[in-house]
Amino acid sequence: MSTADTNHGPTPGSTEAACPPRLAQPLREAQAHCESTGRRQAMYRVPIECAVPLLRRLIEQEGGRLATVTGIDVRDGTELIYHVCFDADHFTANLKVLVPRTTDTMESITPWLPGAEFIEREIHDLLGVKFLNHPRMERLILSDDWPEGVYPLRRGFKKEDGRPQTRNPGS
Amino acid sequence: MSTATNGKRTLVPLGPFHPLQEEPEFFQLWVEGETVVDLDMRTSYNHRGIEELSSRRTFDQVPYLVERVCGICSASHPLAYVQAVETICECDVPERAQYLRTIVLELERIHSHLLWVGLAGHFLGYNTVFMWAWRYREPIMDILEKATGNRCTYATAKIGGTRRDIPDDLMSELVRAVDSVAGPTEMLTNAVLDDPVLHARLVNVAVLTEADARKWCVTGPTARGSGLPIDVRRDDPYCVYDRIDWDVITFPEGDVMAKAKVRLLETLEAVKIIKQCAQQCPSGPYDAEVESIPPGEAIGRVEAPRGETFHYVRSDGGRCPVRHKIRAPSFVNVPSFRASCIGQHVADVTIALAAVDPCYSCTERMAVARDAETGETLQSAKALFELSRQRTRWFEQQLGVEPFDQRWAPRLRELLA
Secondary structure, three states, X not given: OOOOOXXXXXXXXXXXXXXXXXXXXXXXXXXXEEEEEEOOEEEEEOOXXXXXXXXXXXXXXXXXXXXXXXXXXXXXXXXXXXXXXXXXXXXXXXXXXXXXXOOOEEEOOOOOOHHHHHHHHHHHHHHOXXXXXOOOXXXXXXXXXXXOOOOOOOOOOOHHHHOOOOOOOOO | OOOOOOOOOEEEEEOOOOOOOOOXXXXXXXXXXXXXXXXXXXXXXXXXXXXXXXXXXXXXXXXXXXXXXXXXXXXXXXXXHXXXXXXXXXXXXXXXXXXXXXXXXXXXXXXXXXXXXXHHHHHOOOHHHHHHHHHHHHHHHHHHHHHHOOOOOOOOEEOOEEOOOOOHHHHHHHHHXXXXXXXXXXXXXXXXXXXXXXXXXXXXXXXXXXXXXHHOOOOHHHHHOOOOOOOHHHHOOOOOOOOOOOOOOOOOOOOHHHHHHHHHHHHHHHHHHHHHHHHHOOOOOOEOOOOOOOOEEEEEEEEEOOEEEEEEEEEOOOOOOOEEEEEOHXXXXXXXXXXXXXXXXXXXXXXXXXXXXXXHHHHOOOOOOEOOOOOOEOOOHHHHHHHHHHHHHHHHHHHOOOOHHHHHHHHHHHHXX
């Protein structure tokens, strides 16, 4: 199993690589650490408490567009990668946040970005991350009779766990 | 407007299976009289778990899987994945492969946009538009079959290049086929722009403002029809889009008409792009050897006909991706209905819902219906097949033709065994 410690690309370890200069300051202020860079893209690790203010600043003030959020089940919790595209700058910033398994909660961004509603509901269904202050933390992907607390994209998920709850256990 | 509303709301369900929609989706429209006052949607009736499946396939098998995410964007999905992997392994793709990829992508755009124009006509009750647009689309499907071997699921993109070449004699045939579409598309565009009935049905209908387009994170023609000039082909150039002369089509109005204009003019741009590619395409290899995929992670983006197709791939140096995330354009375009459809007449909502060209096959990536009590599968593939054969037999009796079963029974038994 891979955790996030994958490094490649020319200048890991700095916040500036391949990134438009005006983003350097907000990224630095949010303690974003550049892990890797690639073709017009970079991966940043961001502490969980700095993530939402940083996202808000990037999207509302710096012209970022949230492409989507990827959720990955890793050893210590769920890793969320917020993919923010700066279309005019030909650059995509990928902000990684580790949501620890002990809490499994993350601040929602839907209250100020309605486009994130489906994205966060999908992650909640498949990986079990609860988003605080989300206006509608209801099921989107899973069916209504899917058992509670079973998340199909987590490692260790077994097909039998996903049977409808009303199933007769004797069969 | 109805006089009997008295502020009372009525629920009008559209779906999950609705004669107008080709795929399962469920819209609940709350209407007061004729006006839609609230809207809720439910999707994922066909979620197929492709992201999970992908992590059990080798890097080379995944393109075969992801081109089945969607029958229409079957060039865009594999290419987005392939580009992400190529970023991880930092491999150089041969020039010719870049041109071949562009040609297939743009052929796909032409056929998809013409398909939408036809469907939009159908949704409005203009079945002539439907038949014309689909007829003009047919030479493109034929040339795609000749160039790639199939009308859809082209299997062209592979890590490091393309699977097969397009020979030079086929290239000139390809240009002729594309040319045959340009004239009719111009004619269709002018017909749409001039038609007073289409104006009445499309102009100022279901407006998505630029601010809303930003807030709902929409992509593709849905964004460009709202004046948001984003196009991955220009903003994160891949293949040969930065070496070719073409324009990003943007209209500021945000209504259904603007989205229709964007798609029609983009079809003409695609013709332009394909002709330049055919002319400039250098000879040489079209495939590079890639030996292994090192550990790493990257994103790959492609401007599919419906908007940005976004793939994220993480590798740990093994044979299979550790995580492969797919975000189809409709997944971000569909929620924007809450911004564009509320306040509209209920009769306009069908075309408004069609305006983003929603594709649920993409968005939900097999469902199996089971008995809740016993856990047994309700309909097997065999049973469904038998149902369709019963229907065929009924038609054969009505038409008085020789039963299909007698002609094909031995072969069918072989297939079903």
